[in-house]
Amino acid sequence: MSSSKDNLPDKPDRVSVSRRDFLKTAGVGSLATAVTAAGAAEAEAQAGPRVVGPGDVPVALTVNGKRVDLRIEPRVTLLDALRNRADLTGNKRVCDRGSCGACTMIVDGRTVYACSTLAIDVQGKQIRTVEGLASSGSLNAVQQAFCDVDALMCGFCTPGFIVAATALLERTPNPTSEQIRRGLDGNICRCGTFVRIMEATVAAAAKGVRRV
Amino acid sequence: MKAFAYVNATSEKDAVAALKFDGIALPLAGGQDLLARMKDYIDTPERVVNVKNALDRTAAPTSGGGWRIGASMKIVDLLEHADIGKMYPAIIAAATDIGTPQIRHQATVGGNLNQRPRCWYFRNEEFVCYKKGGSRCFAVNGENQYHAIFGNDGPSHIVHPSSLAVPFVAYGATFRVIGSKGEREVAAAEYFTMPTLQNVLKENVLDDDELLTHVMLPAPGNVKTGHYEVRYKASHDWPLAFTTVVLAMNGGIVQSGRVVLGAVAPVPWRSKPAEDALAGKPLNEATAAAAAEAAVSEAKPMSGNAYKVQIARTAVKRAILNAAGIKTV
Known part of the structure; x- marks a missing residue:
């Protein structure tokens, strides 16, 4: 299906390599090299502010307090960079369009959709993922509360909800139910266990979330 | 998403210089609209210019008693700004329910004003409508329950997606725009353009190498x-x-x-x-x-x-x- 779409004349921008062609040539190993070399040449030809990419460029991130050095293309999102290159697969890729919240991370104290953030854009910022919430083997209050009240069904949205609830409680330690609803507005649970998620957040607020 | 070259502009001048480019260059601010468009191949820029660090992200009072809001100011910072809320309550009312908390933490004032239409035909790469260089508006004979009810002379029947544009026009705001030919000021009401066959690819008066840098709000008065x-x-x-x-x-x-x-x-x-x-x-x-x-x-x-x-x-x-x-x- 993708190769027939690629042949439509009104899509000149589509990368003109079908999966089949790619598999045929991938064994030779020349394709990737050629793309990277072209990118480097273009970057050098430009005057003015520094142009990097489109090939791999060094990107240094600070994730859960640790430095992570990557070589990735500028188009790689924070979510994909951490999931695919840094083995931080806790936050999930679901809609990939900033509509569901499963990828929610905390950047400089505020929640963001990691799927809608370029990794190259958040260098020098403090990034926290769901992996960074527990300290020395013990869950944080939100994680514990989600377990205690069983605030998950399939669990795929859970990491995003836990990060969003943690960020909310760090900023607003004693939220009203309206503040919880608004604070978790950017996350969706398709199984529909919102009532339990509310309960867990209230329980976690009662215990208090301490920033690790 | 198609691969692109990236420029991290740190001044207005650098941003404009980086946007002046033979291929397609697009400015990236909060990215909440642009990245989704790129993933869907609605836009396939060869170069992306990060303007978040190049444009003003603060709000400051003006000598005339009004306020000047930087295009890079995030929606959440606008919401938390005590003085703007007091002087221009409708702006805060419009900003309160933009997107979601995560979107408000990333999205900028400039990005909200310059986001592209949310029309589902425009957002679907298979529909080559007027706004993508095609020769029809699919909403006319299609699913148009969220489309325009005013200004429906065509060729496009989108509704403008910006929440902040409406109070800015109502308060009589002016937008400051910079580009390779210098800077200019445009009344908010004249910034947004009704579609014609000539300008249907855009929703405003910005040239390709121009950027909106500030929203200037006059003193509201009585x-x-x-x-x-x-x-x-x-x-x-x-x-x-x-x-x-x-x-x-x-x-x-x-x-x-x-x-x-x-x-x-x-x-x-x-x-x-x-x-x-x-x-x-x-x-x-x-x-x-x-x-x-x-x-x-x-x-x-x-x-x-x-x-x-x-x-x-x-x-x-x-x-x-x-x-x-x-x-x-």
Whole structure:
């Protein structure tokens, strides 16, 4: 299906390599090299502010307090960079369009959709993922509360909800139910266990979330 | 997403220089619209210029008693700004329910104003509509329940997606724009353009190498303001229709006013008939109802969105009641 779409004349921008062609040539190993070399040449030809990419460029991130050095293309999102290159697969890729919240991370104290953030854009910022919430083997209050009240069904949205609830409680330690609803507005649970998620957040607020 | 070269511009000058490029270069601010468009191959820039660090992200008072808001200011910072909320309550009312918390943490004022239409045909790469260089608007004979009910002469029938554009027009804001040919100021009301066959690829007057850098708000003066949104969903969505009114008062009488409707036309829709219906009248429920009726007198709904006429009528009426301090639901 993708190769027939690629042949439509009104899509000149589509990368003109079908999966089949790619598999045929991938064994030779020349394709990737050629793309990277072209990118480097273009970057050098430009005057003015520094142009990097489109090939791999060094990107240094600070994730859960640790430095992570990557070589990735500028188009790689924070979510994909951490999931695919840094083995931080806790936050999930679901809609990939900033509509569901499963990828929610905390950047400089505020929640963001990691799927809608370029990794190259958040260098020098403090990034926290769901992996960074527990300290020395013990869950944080939100994680514990989600377990205690069983605030998950399939669990795929859970990491995003836990990060969003943690960020909310760090900023607003004693939220009203309206503040919880608004604070978790950017996350969706398709199984529909919102009532339990509310309960867990209230329980976690009662215990208090301490920033690790 | 197609691979692109990336520039991290750190000054207005660098940003403009980086945008002047033989291929397609697009500015990236909060990225909440652009990245999604790129993932869907609606836009395939060869170069992306990060302008977040190049443009002003603060708000500052102006010598004339107004405020100047940087295009890079995040929606959350706008919401948390004490003075803007006091002087321009409709701006805060419009910003409160933009997207979701995560979106408000990333999205910028400039990005909100310059986001592309949310029309589902525009957002689907398979539909090559006027806005993508094609020769038809698929909404005309298609699913048009969220499309325009005003300004429907075509060729495109989108509704402008910006929540902030509406109060900015209502407060008489001016936008500062920079580009390779220098800088200019454009009245908010003239910044957004009705579609014609010549300009249908864009929704505003910006050239490819131009950037919106600031929103300048005049001192509001002795005004009463109201803002009302009708939504299908409480969050994560755009309103079906909404209205901002800014009324210059002379005692209890409306001297003159601006009535601007959102999500009903290809631009923030200033309703002259509603403004005429308000001028010289006491600010009360009867005036609000008459102005709302006047506002929808020019409506020309499409095949599937006549229901929006009543919603627009309600939004205008309740925004005026809101300005009058009369409680609405």
